[in-house]
Amino acid sequence: MNQPLRLWGGRFGAEPDPSLTRLSRSEPSYFRLAPYDLAGSRAHIRELGRAGLLDDGEIATILRAIDEVAQQHAAGLIEPWPEDEDVHTFLERVLTQKLGPLGGKIRAGRSRNDQAANDLKLFLRHRARTLMTELMALQDALVAQAQAHKATPVPGVTHLQAAQPITFGHHLLAHAQAFSRDAGRLMDWDARNAVSPLGAAALAGSAIALNPELSAEELGYDASFENSVDAVGARDHVAEFLFVAAMLAVHLSRLAEEIVIWCTQPYRWISLHDSFATGSSIMPQKKNPDIAELTRGRSARLIGGVTTMLAALKSLPLSYNRDLAEDKRAAFEAVDGLALVLPAMAGMVATMTVETETMRKAASQGFTLATEVADFLARKGVPFSTAHDITGALVRLCEERDCELHEIDDADLAAVDPRLTPDIREHLTLEAALDARMARGGTSPARVAEQIERLSRDLARQRAWALEYRGPTP
Template identity: 45%
Template sequence: MTLWGGRFESSPAQAMAALSRSVGFDWRLAPYEIEVNLVHLSNLIEQSIVTKDDGAKIKAALMELASDIGSGKFKYTPEDEDVHSAIERGLIEKCGPVGGAIRAGRSRNDLVVTDFKLYLVDHLLEVASEVSNLVKAFNAQSEKHLDVIAPGFTHTQHAQPITFAQELSKHSHALLRDIDRVFDWLDRNNLSPFGAGALAGSSIQKDPEKSGVALGFNGAMANSIDAVSDRDFAAEALFIIAMLGVHLSRIGEEFILWSSTEFNWVAIDDAYATGSSIMPQKKNADVAELARGKSGRFIGNLTSLLVVLKAMPFAYNRDLQEDKEPVFDSVDQLLILLPALTGMVATAKFNKAQISKTASSGFSLATEIADFLAKKQIPFSIAHEVAGECVKFCEKSGIELHEITDDQLLKIHPALTKDLRALLNLEGAISSRTSAMATSKKSVSQAVTQLNKEITKVDAEISKHQKRLSGMIRS
């Protein structure tokens, strides 16, 4: 079924119909379409464009259609052009020609963007909820590993010793920013495009603000042309997912390295690993690898939509049919990935002894020497050189920095007195870094406690939004 054609003398060519048809992917917007139609119907009845009796018939048919869509009883057909035509076909089948009255005062242009925006409101909240679960998994693992000292890395080389809980909890901070971006998105994009019509507004849809609030939005967009052409909200959603995907990829990469024979820092639970079809001994970190791989897909979907939107003139253009598949794909893949990654993190068993074993290797305590001298008012440029001399001496002697004797230190520089010894060890290096952002056990413990408080607030915010939308048909 098509919603146009009165001025045409022939049907579209088969190739044209195939190119134009979008119902195969936009059908998932059907529950949102029902929601919008119900709100729109109230407006038509209020203005006496549809009688109360006819309105009651149409409403009953829409409610029945919603149930049939949910159960799978009503489906689209190959003859339906898009979700809008399929829904109208179903409506007319249930209540007769009067069902076609629902089309007054609205266009597919404002209808589809409203459906799409409602879809993203719901699904970004679902994404935020899944990310919250991942944050909780990292927080729980961090609390278990506050006493573990690990080598910290920059450039994938040993840098300075750190509390391993800080290494784990860094991911919680990044993921909380991703959730915060979802909340920012909701604040900025929670305005309804419905009532814009094709582009110029509608003489029948006189109060878009009221309709917007009825749909769960905070109000209506200010410009009808912008309303039908805006896809910033979709691009922003894809950016949020792409940025989240980058964070998930980093998590994946670390678990891949940590679970390797060379690191042997973590054992991934069997439930979140796979084996080899030819090598019986293999245990592969496939969840982590898929997290790393899917990030490229998320970035690609963002790029795809941005290219579609580039140089889009005036109001609605059919190019915008290409806006939904990248979003649907990213949302689908993310909601498959997040629970698996959360399970992998939550069930991971870390090898504490192996993690701490090389924490002082690679002369990771060298900065303690430079800082010690700087506190004695020796210019850091000189202190840096002296610390480097200590490293050079240890390399030639085949020892680590903590093994250098007091006499050997004094020969390198007279300011390297025996009180350096208290810092030239892992515990001393860790405990000296006491700022709120630093790596001492106390600092990290306080930071993880704060992370737990923040995720509790996040859950309350997600629940508030979901409760606000809980009365909707689509829920």
């Protein structure tokens, strides 16, 4: 008859109290680490062979059993028992049932401490690639919309007030730049943390697994740990991943907020595709940007995850403590949240319709071309402080006349200041204002096109990084 397995307890004279068992047992979601635990076990079995604890036949037998368990688990044919304390206990129990006494050799030279650190690190390194792929889809959508609207005027705003005309493509690429930095943070995180903890055992290193660098290479790491205490006791790689995820979520939230605003009746700059919007249960006319709102809300939870991890680490002595189990809860929520949000946001952006005429009309309202007047005067040698005052006086006159800058007549221009000559009118168009911003990074359509080209090259680097991963990918 199959019996539950416990990886500890030989020195205890009483069974664990049920309250201890309930508290100690891993959350059900933690068992998703099974494929990564099995990958670590394959590497460890080969290390036991190098140490002389297993012969070639035993290695082959155990590896076949691990492959069978992996296939059965992926197919849903085996699941943890309520008595399985964690994923390590679950898998060792299943392997021991298959292998008999041979299964009892698997645990030699390792600890749940280095297994736990290794499992989550493998999970995060793998999922960093899948998140990158989803993040690239959002960047692709922003770049495609920017390409279509690299010359579409829209009012640029500061303090939510109309400021100067820019192109809608330029504004969308501002979001794409933030997401590109997020992608860079993922790659930087991985480069810094591609270090295997396997072989650190409980904390002192293993007296049996003496070649951790070979296990590290097999699992796709760049190196093995430098310090065994640090290998099992550190979780700054988790905290850093959570920060990267939270920063990405904040950038998603900022884009989401603007999409919500652009959909409102006062703006009506965009309309969402029906497949990426929802309605009201009572108001038949409603079309709501729920994806953007849900994204905005989800960012709060990811910000909380960083705080949770940092607080768990704050006063924690080295090396391993069970407090560190909080790493998985926060990491899974971050990964799962982004996996839901990113494809929805990418689809919403890719399919939204841009109301170009509405944008163009808004682009020159609110005296957004006032800076062109001040720049015109400055190019004539007028000190900018004086040019600023003259332009302010012209705006005040236009407000009194209830007209835009380009509608004022020549006599009124001269009355404000003689240096406001009629040739200023060639500067008081949206196209002139946009074309004038022709320095690198500016909103000139030509510069926007160059920005798209540079972002496309960066996206190619992101794709290459996502594809070059050598670790386990269940």
